[in-house]
Amino acid sequence: MQAMSLIDDAPTLPTRAALADRVPPPDLAIQFGGGDFLGVGLKTLKRLVADCGLTPSQRVLDVGSGAGRLAVALTGYLDGRGSYEGFDTYPFGLDWCRENLTPRFPNFTFRRADVLNRLYNPNGAVHAKDFVFPYPDADFDLVVLNSVFTHMLPEDVVGYLTQIARVLKPGGHAFITFYLLNDAARALLPASTGYPRLGHRYGAFYVENPADPEEAVGYEETFARHAIAAAGLDITSITPGSWCGRPYEGYVQDMVVARKG
Template sequence: MLARAALSLRLRTADLRDRVTGRADALVPPRRLEHIGHSDFVATGDEFARHFVALGGLRPSDRVLDVGCGIGRMARPLTALLGPDGSYDGFDIDPSGVDWCREHYAAFPRFRFQAVDVANPRYNPGGALAAHAFRFPYEDGAFDFVLLTSVFTHLLPGDVDHYLAEIARVLAPGGRLFATFFLLDDEARALVAAGRSSLAFRLDARSDGLPPGDENHAVVDPEIPEEAVAFATAWVGAALARHGLREAGRHPGSWCGRAAFTSYQDILCAERPH
């Protein structure tokens, strides 16, 4: 209780400092709402906006779906990238973040936000819907560009597989997927085993009853496996193919201690063929 009160006081003090120094603007939420993710809100959003264009092929006319939109970290820079023919929809399991976005994006009628009550032991333990059974609240082929940042890193294999099926369903032919992962290729496994990774994935143990020797995924915390989840690249590739998605680019992250990287998490791009 005392720790929570101290954190609240620090964040509110930071909010006051932001107003004095000019950091605050209509689409940057108060720091006390930034409870998911620890990177700088503006810098991270701007970084990924560049990646959406350069790596994912985002176009001004695209209909964009942001899975796990949070408090608008990715929505804010997209207000400048999407043109009058483009649109943005985002959903998230945090209703307070969605409410904040609905209020502050009122001047952008083509930006829409929904709260969904999907269960996640880390972020929404009391959620009514299981992730592996959740149907995205959109029609088939409704989007040209689907993005997920720091979502698959908190889902287990069955949930990821289901989300990929839903992504394939809501993508129009020729549509593109942009997603971040912790991907376990040979280099990442070696760096994790050598203790170079910022996340201590348990490569020699499973947390969910999978048989010994299964190498599809690894977690950091067996008590709360969704805290951080890494996937074998071969498993991800097979899951994409299973749902009719074709990999279109893989860009390594620094999380495991690589010397050359694009961002912190690995970035994977895919497309739904025409």
């Protein structure tokens, strides 16, 4: 484990160089979209510290942990008092994490959840709306979903929000990325040359590709706000990303931070 500050109030972020021996092979890129694996992980970690007050001794759940993009950054941040749990539907990134991270960082655990996702796990045994996260109530200080609800349909998102609220400790935070549709995003999208365009609307949600809806899913911001509040979480910040044609300021998806009261 990285040598970190001993004072939780002044945690030190890891450097790229410290993490350079923990990068998965390029064939796992479907789970992180290619690009700068370490750079994106470190940028996300920085936001978790700034927006959620993440300290090295806390317990983190990474839903849809992929090929370990956040986990790798956290191996340089969490200390022996902290711990990390990741679960995902897609086995290959998990296998890499289990083989390459857990032996070096035993407080990092990865589990397979055989949950249906038509893009990542089309033969999954359990519908996401019915999936009970395999952790006790009030177990985590922070729950992260980075680029996961952007691949999930409304009733599944609602079910996951209930689980997120259940496994969070009082005062704990959820950090969730979305494609949020509001007046500003709708005004920008027609001129956007980026991806996704989310041109197919179904009430409160939008998809890129009706033949494969979980390829990319966006939500009316009002729907997301209501669903988060209905789960018992209070939104503390929404930071817009560049996906709909806003200037790029380091983040593509919209970031929502919510707190369990």
